[in-house]
Amino acid sequence: MIHVVTPANALRYAGAMEQAWRLRHEIFVEEKGWTDLARPDGREIDQFDTAHAVHFLAMEGDRVIGYSRLLPTTRPHLLSDVYPELCEGERPAGPHLWEWTRQGVARSHRARGRVVNPVSIALLTGIVEWGMAHGLTGLLLQMPTLYMIHVIQLHFRAQPLGLPVQIGGEEIMAATAAFDDRTLARLRTVHGDSRSVLVSEPAYLAA
Amino acid sequence: MPQARHLDRTFNILRDLDRAATPDEIARLLVAAFGRYGISYVMAGIVPEPNLPARRHAGYVLASTMPEEWGRRYVTRGYAVHDPTVRRLCTSATPFDWSAVQPDTPAAGRVMNEATEFGIRAGLTIPFVTLDGEPGGISFSGEAIEIEAADRIAVNLVATYAVGQLLLMNSRPVPGEPVRLSPRERETLQWAAEGKTDAEIGLVMGITASGVDFHLRSARTKLDTVNKAHTVAQALRAGLIT
Numbered sequence: 001m002i003h004v005v006t007p008a009n010a011l012r013y014a015g016a017m018e019q020a021w022r023l024r025h026e027i028f029v030e031e032k033g034w035t036d037l038a039r040p041d042g043r044e045i046d047q048f049d050t051a052h053a054v055h056f057l058a059m060e061g062d063r064v065i066g067y068s069r070l071l072p073t074t075r076p077h078l079l080s081d082v083y084p085e086l087c088e089g090e091r092p093a094g095p096h097l098w099e100w101t102r103q104g105v106a107r108s109h110r111a112r113g114r115v116v117n118p119v120s121i122a123l124l125t126g127i128v129e130w131g132m133a134h135g136l137t138g139l140l141l142q143m144p145t146l147y148m149i150h151v152i153q154l155h156f157r158a159q160p161l162g163l164p165v166q167i168g169g170e171e172i173m174a175a176t177a178a179f180d181d182r183t184l185a186r187l188r189t190v191h192g193d194s195r196s197v198l199v200s201e202p203a204y205l206a207a
Numbered sequence: 208m209p210q211a212r213h214l215d216r217t218f219n220i221l222r223d224l225d226r227a228a229t230p231d232e233i234a235r236l237l238v239a240a241f242g243r244y245g246i247s248y249v250m251a252g253i254v255p256e257p258n259l260p261a262r263r264h265a266g267y268v269l270a271s272t273m274p275e276e277w278g279r280r281y282v283t284r285g286y287a288v289h290d291p292t293v294r295r296l297c298t299s300a301t302p303f304d305w306s307a308v309q310p311d312t313p314a315a316g317r318v319m320n321e322a323t324e325f326g327i328r329a330g331l332t333i334p335f336v337t338l339d340g341e342p343g344g345i346s347f348s349g350e351a352i353e354i355e356a357a358d359r360i361a362v363n364l365v366a367t368y369a370v371g372q373l374l375l376m377n378s379r380p381v382p383g384e385p386v387r388l389s390p391r392e393r394e395t396l397q398w399a400a401e402g403k404t405d406a407e408i409g410l411v412m413g414i415t416a417s418g419v420d421f422h423l424r425s426a427r428t429k430l431d432t433v434n435k436a437h438t439v440a441q442a443l444r445a446g447l448i449t
Contacts, residue, residue: 088214116338145367146300146335152371153338153378160221160368163214164360173364182428190338 002126002197005055016057019064021045027104056126058119066105066119070098073140079174086174088162099140125187126197128179138178145171155186217361224369228436230270230376233369238272247349248273251373254296254342261285269373277325289314296334296344305330326350333366345370375433386429388447395422397448400439
């Protein structure tokens, strides 16, 4: 199941978030070699992990096995502050568009031979479910060019924002990816489960 | 500014690809856009499993503008199994020029040789992997190809986008219930097939343009299509409109 962590429930997820910071460090610093994110305490936390970030945790029991983050494009985010060169026209922003970053799955849960991992699909399904419930119509992505094929296959409407640029040995591009009911239906088909992947919050917390 | 003009050109091609109705149209758009590099042909496909009989290879071609005789020979003789550029797809994740591919078996050499009879002497292949994990590639070929390093990134971007659209069009809805369009959906599609704009259709049907858009979207969902032109094409094919 996918747990959504915001300031409203962060206290109850303190332990899980601790695992999430470490998982991020394992995946992005130790494995992918993004050394400028390295931290001596092994917790990868950057300037965008503010109260405005929304964290998506894929959990198996008490264990965090996958992670994704959404950042509002109405505040500083990666495309505005780190990779502005990826967007050559006017930078799209607004309450309906959030930036998807730090997608990662624990090494132990990466299926061999499968391109698209079931945990990744569950995370993305959770993001789209949460997005539709919160008035989002699209995601802002920075990704290797070839990922665009999967984005399109998942029924997102991809719109590149500029030509790809070589970053850290990979050809990276920025795009918006609009979603609707069909995207969610496709994700659920690929996921093989038509039910919601989100853990529902107790009602009193929503008040 | 050349860079800005280049970007505009790329975005225009992406917009045209987005509006294309059929795989053939996508293939034609690509050849037209890349003609200036010496590219005359395009072929995109999924790599058939090694033990698949040649008679089933045609289903693995997503789009092709290859000379008809060469395309037929290639598919019916199962050349995809021997083609060294296809075999390289399974081991390489980065685009490669055919000049860098050495035919390593007599059959591989024969495929490359026969291609030259049709004026296919140079090529470029961009590998990809589908959502289901199948390897595939999109190839551009011609007599002689010259693409400046700075243009290659734009070519990759356009080709990748086209592959996404081709795979989307290739995914068939699950057979079962035949699609039923409502009278309104059928009428809007029929007018769209006549080339009318949403505003014009609204006028003749006595509804607003957003009402027209609503019916077209609904038909798109039922037919599992990617855009208006694709919906019209599928509805014609399915005999839902004439």
